[in-house]
Amino acid sequence: MTARTIPLPSPDLYYPASGVSVVTALRERRSQHEFAAEHLSLTVLGTLLNESAGLTEVFGRGTPSPGRAYPVSCVVAACAVDGLPAAFYRYDPREHTLAPLDTEVAPREWLQRVLANRTIADTEAAHVFAVGDPRSAEQHFGPNADRFLMLEAGQLVQSMLLVAQHQKIGACTIGRFDQAEAQALLGPATGGGPVLHSAAFGHYPEARVQSAAHRSAA
Template sequence: MSQNLRIPLPHPAADTPLGHVLRSRRSVRQFSGTPITLAKLAQLLWAAQGITDEAGKRAAPSAAAQYPLRLYIAVGDVSELPPGLYAYDPQQHALSPLETTDLRPALADAAIGDQPWVNEAAVVIAVAAAVTAIDTHFATQQPDGRRGARYAYVETGALCQNVHLQATALDLGMVLVGGFDDAAANAALPLSAGEETTALLCLGRV
C-alpha cells in the first residue's frame, strides 16, 4: 500500500462533553493566588486514583491492577484545609496529614530551571511510584527486570492526563512538571523505601 495514500476521517466530535474538555485543555503556568475549594481538590484526587467500582478498580489504568502510585499533596491555598502535606487514601477517599510545613517552596527548589508556578500553585500533587515493588512483581519480564518501572511511568502519564482533563472541566489551571532533580524531589517528600517521584502536578485558579 502506498505510504502517500490518505484516507479522510470523519470530523472529530468536539462538541461532546469529553471533546470540549480535550479541545480546551492547555498547560497553565499562571495562577490567581486565590484558594481552590476542598470539593474541587477531592474531585481531582478521585480522577487521579479514586475507586471506580466495587472490585476496587481505579480511575487510571494499572498493569495487573498493582496500583504502585501514591499521591502526596502539598497544600498551600485550599479552603477548609490547613497548609501542609497530605497523602491521599483512595480506599477511604480521604486525606492523611503528614506535615504542617508548606512544601511548595522545597518542590520549587527541586525543579530544573526557573519554574515559579510550582511555588505559586494552590496545590502541588506529587506522584510517587513504588518502583522497587513493581519491578519485583514484573521481574521475569524484559528488559532486565525493569518492566515494572516502565508500567509505573505509563500509569503516571494516564493519571496526569486524568487530572489535567478534570482540572479543565472544573475551570482550574494545571501544568505538569516533569523537569525536576530526582534526588531533591525525593528528599523533599517523606517517601517510603523504594518510592520515587515521577511527576509534579501544579494546580490552581486562573
C-alpha cells in the first residue's frame, strides 16, 4: 500500500439486512438523473465497491467473472464523498483500498465535459467506471475476449445498482460518455484497457424520498 492509498471500511461480514429484498430492489430501481447536494459517506461507497467488485476469501466476488479471471477493474471519480479528496481512484478489490490516479484533473469538471447527461454530472457524488484489461481477457477468453469484457462490465454495474438500491442510494447506469476522453484518462491506470461501462451515484433528491415507492421499501 502506498502512503496515499486510502483504505475503505472493511467489508461487513454480517452486512445488515436493510429490509430491501432483491425483488424489492429490482421493483424500486429507477434511473436517477439528478441527485441531492449531499455527500456520500465512505462507508456507502466502500459497500458499493466491496459487495459488487470486492474479492474476499469468504465470499469470492458478488459479480461473476468467466473463469475467475476478473479482467474488469473499477475506477472511481469521487466528487463529493466524505473523507475522500475529490479525485480519481482505482479500486483494489483484494485490499479494499482506493489508489489515486496520477492526474490533477478535477473529477466534477471532467465529468461535466465527458458525460452526455449534464445534470447527472453536475449533481452526482461519485461515478464508477468499469475498465477492461484486454490482454488478460485475450489470454483467458481468446475469441470471446471482447464479448466477455462487455458482459462482465454489464454485470458489475448491475450489481452496483442493486447494492445502491439496497442502501437506498440513487444510481444511473451510464453508457453515453466520450469514449476517447475516458480512455485517455482512465486507460493508462488499468493497463490501457477500454472503458466499457459506468454508473453515477448520489443521494436521492427530496422528491424521491417523499415518493410512495421509496417509502414502501422502508
